[in-house]
Amino acid sequence: MVDDQRFQTFLELSEAITGFGRVRLLGTGQAELYFATAERVVGHAIMDELLTAFADLPTRTPELLRLHLFGNEMLGDVVRNLVKLWFGGVWYQLPAIWQQAYGPAAEDGTFIPSPDAYVEGLMWVAIGAHPAGAKAPGFASWAVAPQIPLS
Amino acid sequence: MTATSHDVVIVGGGVAGSLIAKRLSHAGLKVLMLEAGPESTRSFADYNAHLDRFYAASAKGAESPWPPAVGAPQPDGGDIGTGKGYFVQRGPNQYGSTYTRTLGGSTLHWLGVSLRMLPEDFELQTRCGVGLDWPIGYSTLSPYYDQAEHEMGVSADVAQQQYHGLSFTPGYDYPMRHIPQSYSDRVLAAAVDGTRIALGDTSVAVRVRPYPAARNSIPRHSYQPRGAIDLDRRGNPYLLTIGERCEGNTACTPICPVQAKYHAGKTLVEADWRHLELRTRAVASRVLVDPASGEVQGIRYQRYERPDAPNFVEQTATGRYYVLAAHAVENARLLLASDLPGRSGLVGRHLMDHPALYAWGRSPLAVGPFRGPQSSSGIEEFRAGAFRAQHAAFRFDIGNDGWRATTGAPDTTVAQAVLQQGLIGQSLRHRLREQLGNQVRFSLAVEQLADATNRVSIDPAYRDAFGNPRPVIDYRITDYTLAGMAAALQVARQIFARAGITDCTGQDELSFPTVNYQGRNFAYHGMGHFAGTHLMGADPRQSVVDSHQRSWDHRNLYLAGAGSFPSMGTSNPTLTLAALALRIADDLIAQFPNAAGAAAQCGGL
Numbered sequence: 164m165v166d167d168q169r170f171q172t173f174l175e176l177s178e179a180i181t182g183f184g185r186v187r188l189l190g191t192g193q194a195e196l197y198f199a200t201a202e203r204v205v206g207h208a209i210m211d212e213l214l215t216a217f218a219d220l221p222t223r224t225p226e227l228l229r230l231h232l233f234g235n236e237m238l239g240d241v242v243r244n245l246v247k248l249w250f251g252g253v254w255y256q257l258p259a260i261w262q263q264a265y266g267p268a269a270e271d272g273t274f275i276p277s278p279d280a281y282v283e284g285l286m287w288v289a290i291g292a293h294p295a296g297a298k299a300p301g302f303a304s305w306a307v308a309p310q311i312p313l314s
Numbered sequence: 315m316t317a318t319s320h321d322v323v324i325v326g327g328g329v330a331g332s333l334i335a336k337r338l339s340h341a342g343l344k345v346l347m348l349e350a351g352p353e354s355t356r357s358f359a360d361y362n363a364h365l366d367r368f369y370a371a372s373a374k375g376a377e378s379p380w381p382p383a384v385g386a387p388q389p390d391g392g393d394i395g396t397g398k399g400y401f402v403q404r405g406p407n408q409y410g411s412t413y414t415r416t417l418g419g420s421t422l423h424w425l426g427v428s429l430r431m432l433p434e435d436f437e438l439q440t441r442c443g444v445g446l447d448w449p450i451g452y453s454t455l456s457p458y459y460d461q462a463e464h465e466m467g468v469s470a471d472v473a474q475q476q477y478h479g480l481s482f483t484p485g486y487d488y489p490m491r492h493i494p495q496s497y498s499d500r501v502l503a504a505a506v507d508g509t510r511i512a513l514g515d516t517s518v519a520v521r522v523r524p525y526p527a528a529r530n531s532i533p534r535h536s537y538q539p540r541g542a543i544d545l546d547r548r549g550n551p552y553l554l555t556i557g558e559r560c561e562g563n564t565a566c567t568p569i570c571p572v573q574a575k576y577h578a579g580k581t582l583v584e585a586d587w588r589h590l591e592l593r594t595r596a597v598a599s600r601v602l603v604d605p606a607s608g609e610v611q612g613i614r615y616q617r618y619e620r621p622d623a624p625n626f627v628e629q630t631a632t633g634r635y636y637v638l639a640a641h642a643v644e645n646a647r648l649l650l651a652s653d654l655p656g657r658s659g660l661v662g663r664h665l666m667d668h669p670a671l672y673a674w675g676r677s678p679l680a681v682g683p684f685r686g687p688q689s690s691s692g693i694e695e696f697r698a699g700a701f702r703a704q705h706a707a708f709r710f711d712i713g714n715d716g717w718r719a720t721t722g723a724p725d726t727t728v729a730q731a732v733l734q735q736g737l738i739g740q741s742l743r744h745r746l747r748e749q750l751g752n753q754v755r756f757s758l759a760v761e762q763l764a765d766a767t768n769r770v771s772i773d774p775a776y777r778d779a780f781g782n783p784r785p786v787i788d789y790r791i792t793d794y795t796l797a798g799m800a801a802a803l804q805v806a807r808q809i810f811a812r813a814g815i816t817d818c819t820g821q822d823e824l825s826f827p828t829v830n831y832q833g834r835n836f837a838y839h840g841m842g843h844f845a846g847t848h849l850m851g852a853d854p855r856q857s858v859v860d861s862h863q864r865s866w867d868h869r870n871l872y873l874a875g876a877g878s879f880p881s882m883g884t885s886n887p888t889l890t891l892a893a894l895a896l897r898i899a900d901d902l903i904a905q906f907p908n909a910a911g912a913a914a915q916c917g918g919l
Contacts, residue, residue: 182739225739233736243732246742250728253372278369286724289743290750292684295715296368296565299572302531305562305686305714306494311747 172214173198179223180232180242181249183285184314188249191283193276197248200276204254204268205241213238237265250289252280288312320346320591322902323613323633325598325648327351328419329888330874330895331639332578332585333465337899339586341909346591346631348613350386350640351416352621353594355579356551358544364422368569376412376423376842379569383621385597385780386415394840395827402776402786408827409789410840411667413641417594420641420842421577421888423568425688426528427711428468428889430459432698433479435883438763442702444794445763446880449852449861452481458893460486463526466576466892467540469493470526478698489537492524493560496714498681498754499524499691505813511695511805514704518695520809522712525692526889528576529560540580542573551583562686564715575687593631595621598640599782601652602630603868610636610871616780624779635870635902639895642877643785646770646847651783656848656858657867662771664764664846666882669791669829669838671758671799672720673806675815680751683716684724689757690714696805697884706761706798709884710806716753719839721822724750754815757841758802761884762795764846791838796831799838843887845876862901863894872898 177188177197188194202210216238220227232242240261248254256273257266275281282297291309293300322338324331327349338345354360368379375391382388382400389412393399403409413420433452438445460483462468469490472482495503503522510517530539541557557572566575573580582592593615600614613636616626638645646662655661693710701707717723724746731737731745768790772783803819810817826837851857854866863878865871874895876887903909 180738182741182743225741228738229736233738246732246738247728250732250742250746251725253725255729273372275370275372278366281369286728286746287684289746290684290724291682291747293564295374295684295718296365296563296569296571299561299563300685301561302559303494303562305496305682305690306500308497308680309682309685309751 169214170195170198172218176214176217177245177249179217179228180246181285183249183288187285187288187314191285193280193283196276196280197245200254201241201245201248204257204270206268209237209241209265213241237261248280250284250286252276252282252284320344320631320633321906322346322635322637323348323631324637324639325613326419326638326640326644327417327578327582327592327594328639328641329421329466329578329581329892331637332581333462333892333895334637334639334874334899334902335590336581336585337896338902339589341903341906342589343903343906343909344589346593346633348596348598348615348631349417349592349594350383350597351594352383353417353592355416355418355422355577356543356545358542358554361542361573365569365571374568376568377414380414380416380422382415383595383618384624385616385618385626385778387778387784388413388415395825400778400784402773402784404786404788407789407791407829409665409667409787410669410827410838411842411844412840413643413842413844418578424842424888425566425886426575427886428463428466428526428528429885430480431883431885431890434698435881435885438702438881442700444703446849448880449850455890455893455897456481456483458896459889461896462889462892464489464537465581465896466528466889467530468526468528468889469531470524474523475526477694487534488526490531490533490539493527493529493531493687493690495522495524496686496690498683498714499712501677501679501681502712502754502813506809509812511808513696513699513801513805514701516699520693520695522691523694524690525694527687527690529566529687530558530574531560540583543579543583550587553580553583560687564685564688566688593617595619596629597626597780597782598648599628599651599780601636601638601648601654601871603652603654608868610868626780635872635905637872637874637898637902639874642844642847642875643770645873645875645877647772647783647785649848650772654867658855658858660766660849660856660858662847663766663769664849665768665770665787665789665844666762666764666846666879668759668841668843668882668884669762669795669799670760670841671803671836671838672755673758673803673810673817673819674717674720674753674755675810675817675819677752677754678814681754683714683750683753684718686714688713688715693809696802701801704797705801706763706795707884708758708760708798708802711757711759713755713757715755716750717755719757720755720824722824723753726822756806758799758806759841759884760795760798760802761882762791764849764880765790765792770847791829793831796829796836799836800831800834841886843876843882845879845882845887847877848873849880850878851880863898864901872902874898
């Protein structure tokens with residue numbers, strides 16, 4: 164596992180924006196891939212800015228995250244993409260206006276970083292379900308109410 | 315390569331062709347099966363590569379795991395309404411359905427619904443004065459339904475399926491118990507079971523009922539469910555234990571990861587391979603006929619090595635009898651490409667589907683969608699009745715996967731919450747639970763009658779990469795079906811109201827073709843239920859095949875599949891075409907008085 168400080172900060176950022184804990188995030192097996200994917204698309208420098216902006220927050224409340232990250236013209240689109248990546252397993256092409264202002268990001272586009280990224284989408288966990296076509300809960304499990312995990 | 319003669323040449327390795335091949339091979343007949351697509355569904359590893367392809371696809375439509383070979387193109391849901399793709403659609407309405415040209419055919423991506431047709435469906439003209447009668451009735455097909463349900467592995471309880479005059483052989487029951495109803499079904503049933511719903515000037519008590527499904531459940535008696543398939547080191551097919559029970563992957567369409575849902579490959583595994591030769595990557599391009607006798611003399615086909623290349627060599631397969639089991643569209647296309655429109659001129663005509671509408675809403679209670687098989691129950695009350703003299707019958711499929719098919723949930727829900735509402739972290743998770751947890755969706759599949767102007771034809775101007783003509787589709791949804799759509803929506807609205815479900819039909823809808831009826835636009839989709847392109851009938855002037863699906867014009871040729879249906883009622887066609895295929899096999903075996911000896915004879919040639 165990558166244990167350098169930048170990756171650790173990426174993980175902490177991911178916890179804050181997804182509402183899922185580190186165990187769940189690491190358990191997807193996708194954390195390093197997502198970090199590498201985002202950095203490959205937006206570049207090292209913008210990723211650094213995002214991590215620094217996050218690390219500099221005095222507290223990691225939703226309000227401060229909105230103000231300094233999601234409300235930032237350059238970082239907002241990137242961090243929103245990270246949320247969607249964690250929840251849905253898809254990297255969505257950045258808006259054209261972002262590309263004009265902060266690009267070119269040559270590797271940008273809408274894609275699934277790996278087949279497992281789809282399988283590990285957190286949106287399924289969030290609703291007590293499972294991705295269509297994977298992680299089946301077993302025969303007749305669907306006949307009872309879902310269990311929605313808290314962590 | 316020298317041509318070897320077989321007893322029977324079968325074109326198409328889907329459900330019909332596989333059932334026939336299995337039965338004939340066990341009777342000792344020497345069978346050759348030609349399959350246009352690749353054989354990438356035979357080994358477990360290759361099948362799983364299709365699954366990975368599905369995971370990695372941005373658009374997860376019915377064909378996403380099953381890409382076509384260059385030489386065996388297929389329609390794709392993404393092409394509908396774009397003017398692109400394999401079909402040449404001449405309208406006025408878009409034909410909304412697709413199929414798969416890979417070994418196993420469309421059973422690779424079907425939902426698994428295995429309803430029998432109703433007795434009255436076979437006598438629609440006699441009983442209701444509309445549509446066409448079949449030359450055979452329910453009682454003729456009933457024993458073949460029994461067999462097909464066991465061949466395919468259908469889960470249901472006879473006690474729950476005796477409605478609208480459906481009768482069963484005394485003592486008969488399905489090979490496996492019914493698939494458990496979903497929690498969502500149970501919440502709905504608690505609210506509406508027994509409630510009377512108005513339709514025209516009558517009312518009907520409805521019930522949320524499990525439907526027969528070709529998905530493995532708890533077996534009855536000594537029945538052995540068939541799970542996933544694989545090839546051993548010598549290339550011999552065998553059954554794995556994985557997939558002997560449905561695990562609830564919620565992906566029947568487009569790919570069951572554990573193969574707990576029936577696909578035709580399972581039937582092929584059980585063929586007697588001493589007598590069956592399978593030739594994949596073999597695109598039938600012409601049926602060769604003796605002009606004097608009308609008898610088929612051979613099938614020309616194009617053999618390719620690489621699915622991604624446009625290169626092929628031409629070969630000819632010969633036998634005593636031939637079966638086209640290539641799909642309703644492909645059977646017609648192949649006959650027309652062979653200059654065999656039939657003396658009746660009806661080849662390709664009477665194309666049908668079940669054009670279907672969605673109705674969706676929010677339940678007052680959380681129902682836990684996106685779990686279980688994609689659906690486990692239906693509402694069957696509107697499949698029959700005197701109203702069929704005026705408008706189409708319909709049935710409801712009750713989804714277990716929220717609004718996925720209608721709005722693109724849950725992905726679109728995440729996107730909205732993040733982009734429009736600016737939600738993150740716990741508030742995003744809460745929002746998703748709230749937005750997705752109460753979604754219900756009905757699919758309203760509406761009957762369509764045989765209409766000679768709805769057709770598959772060919773036009774030399776439109777060809778595929780191998781030079782074969784592409785299907786040209788003329789398709790119109792008539793008032794009979796449109797009035798059925800209007801009635802179905804009205805019923806859906808009443809059921810929603812009784813259950814306290816907030817009707818959200820139309821909100822955030824994905825793009826579907828539309829059809830106008832009395833000032834209203836219905837967004838509809840195809841059900842993949844292609845039928846009617848080589849009608850079965852008692853009169854050679856008004857049909858293409860006889861009641862055994864034997865061609866009137868070519869007596870050593872059978873046309874298998876839903877193309878033979880004079881009407882489809884509201885049943886998904888697979889079970890009925892499977893039953894009919896088994897009947898073809900019996901008829902063929904009867905043509906070989908010494909069936910067991912026939913193979914030995916041919917083997918010595």
